[in-house]
Amino acid sequence: MDHLDVAADHPLLRLGRLLAGRGYRFTTLTPLSHQRVNARPGNAEARTLEDVFGWSRPFRQALVGEEVFALLREADAVDAHGELWSSRIRWSSLDGQLFVHSRYPTVDADAVFFGPDTYRFAQALHQHLARDARALRRIADIGCGAGPGAVLAALARPQAQVLALDINDRALAFTAVNARLAGAANLTPRHSDLLQQVEGPLDLIIANPPYMLDPAGRAYRHGGGEHGAGLSLAIIEAALQRLAPGGSLLLYTGVAMFGGADPFREAFQPLLDGHAWTWRYREMDPDVFGEELDNPAYARADRIAAVVLEATRPAHD
Known part of the structure; x- marks a missing residue:
């Protein structure tokens, strides 16, 4: 079976274009390095888009704005944690391109790796x-x-x-x-x-x-x-x-x-x-x-x- 069709209005495609337009960049580390950085004081909650889509930190809806949050909801790519939310996906940059993949930590059996x-x-x-x-x-x-x-x-x-x-x-x-x-x-x-x-x-x-x-x-x-x-x-x-x-x-x-x-x-x-x-x-x-x-x-x-x-x-x- 071929997976050919990604419509122009696909929420993840629109989100990727939106992030690219805002100059989003993130280099993905090893899981152990990621864990160490996230464990530092002040890193428990996201403050930037890189924190949300790179570091997989919980965020408040107001941080990402209505458009980004709506795309996450449409893609079924966000989870609620009380007053905070977390993205089920990450975006990493490589050679001037952005790539969507699985969130940290990659514990699911069908997780999609990038690192x-x-x-x-x-x-x-x-x-x-x-x-x-x-x-x-x-x-x-x-x-x-x-x-x-x-x-x-x-x-x-x-x-x-x-x-x-x-x-x-x-x-x-x-x-x-x-x-x-x-x-x-x-x-x-x-x-x-x-x-x-x-x-x-x-x-x-x-x-x-x-x-x-x-x-x-x-x-x-x-x-x-x-x-x-x-x-x-x-x-x-x-x-x-x-x-x-x-x-x-x-x-x-x-x-x-x-x-x-x-x-x-x-x-x-x-x-x-x-x-x-x-x-x-x-x-x-x-x-x-x-x-x-x-x-x-x-x-x-x-x-x-x-x-x-x-x-x-x-x-x-």
């Missing part, structure tokens, strides 16, 4: 596209979430058909809003488990999948498999089957490192080498989500690193 991994993924995508001068016809973003990767790819390659894929209908709904807000008319959100609901070859596959071991099994966070790499490996296997000759995979993910060993590389290298694919692999950040090392699932891990894999199928098999 520091998103910014690193965007950097990796820009770097990849700068090196790839091919005429890309079909691009797929697997596990698109709020759609930042798909939107940026669509804007960078306006001649390409970009498929934003996810199994989370809330993510697809947010992606549809974000794509229209950005003017990415060549982007199509589609419900798909990996590439199962997509036909035909692809020229570029991009992905920023969950990579943590989450005891609650939340889809936006849980990578599955051993040490959280299960979904990342499944994406590589899907790319091996579906990329067109000369096509590429850009995968941003996280890896638990053990005594200097990289179990993710040990798992994917035989797959790619066995198909004679060329690939580049690097660490973008050697230490992310360090607080997770206290969890039993990471009892033997030294660190969690953010990594980027770029793999290309031979032009002639």
Whole structure:
């Protein structure tokens, strides 16, 4: 099923345009940093739009004004807390665009994530596209979430058909809003488990999948498999089957490192080498989500690193 239609009067689209017109900007932090900032004296109640839609602080109706509040009500995106209200959505800025996603804290099973991994993924995508001068016809973003990767790819390659894929209908709904807000008319959100609901070859596959071991099994966070790499490996296997000759995979993910060993590389290298694919692999950040090392699932891990894999199928098999 494709999620194509976001009407011009959609309340979230109108809200995004209103916020953009007012110069709204917000850079999203890790949950732990967010918690620390919100816990500071004086931060219990919102005083600005950034407090409402970035920091997810409770607010008084008069702060946001009648127009913003009416749009929140129309979108069913606001909760009452006595005399205060809280937004169910957040807005984050990236590369001059605004993206709607889930509020803090992201505890719902169908929460839609946006955070520091998103910014690193965007950097990796820009770097990849700068090196790839091919005429890309079909691009797929697997596990698109709020759609930042798909939107940026669509804007960078306006001649390409970009498929934003996810199994989370809330993510697809947010992606549809974000794509229209950005003017990415060549982007199509589609419900798909990996590439199962997509036909035909692809020229570029991009992905920023969950990579943590989450005891609650939340889809936006849980990578599955051993040490959280299960979904990342499944994406590589899907790319091996579906990329067109000369096509590429850009995968941003996280890896638990053990005594200097990289179990993710040990798992994917035989797959790619066995198909004679060329690939580049690097660490973008050697230490992310360090607080997770206290969890039993990471009892033997030294660190969690953010990594980027770029793999290309031979032009002639």
